Amino acid sequence: MLIWKGYGFLAFLFFLTSFLIVELAVGETFYRAHRWLDFFAFVITALFCYFVGKKLNNNKGKVYIDKKTGEEVLIKTTHSLFFIKMEYWGFIFLVIGFIYLFLYLQVDKLIH
Template structure:
């Protein structure tokens, strides 16, 4: 696919689902008044993408021999979203979550 390869689409789905899990865990009223809990949604998606991506992209692949040239060609299946491997999305989600939390704290300080 143009947007994802393999199971790379799971990075986006888990990102969306992690916020739903956080909202269900803390309750809708608390979630709407305390937006800092969104950070845990970023952490859940980051952990999932990093560890599952590492596991999926850690395959050895297959070696084929080209009949014309005699060269060995390694074919590996990768799992990526927007040309970024799934385990790197875990790092991206964690960095975005930290930035989000920092900016949220700055906004709260400005109003109180």
């Protein structure tokens, strides 16, 4: 695919699922009143992306021999989203979570 390779689409599913998990864990009304809880959803997403991506992209691959040149060619499946390996999305989501939390706290100071 152009957008993802292998199971890279799981990063997006982890993102959606983690927000649902946090909302169900604390309740809808509490969640809507305390949007800083989104930070925990970003952390959950980051953990899933990193560990699942590390496991999926840790495959050895297969070695084939090119008949014309006799060279060995390594064929390895990668799992990525927007050309970024899935385990790196873990770091990206973590950084986005910290930025979101920082901005939320800044806006909250202005309001209150």
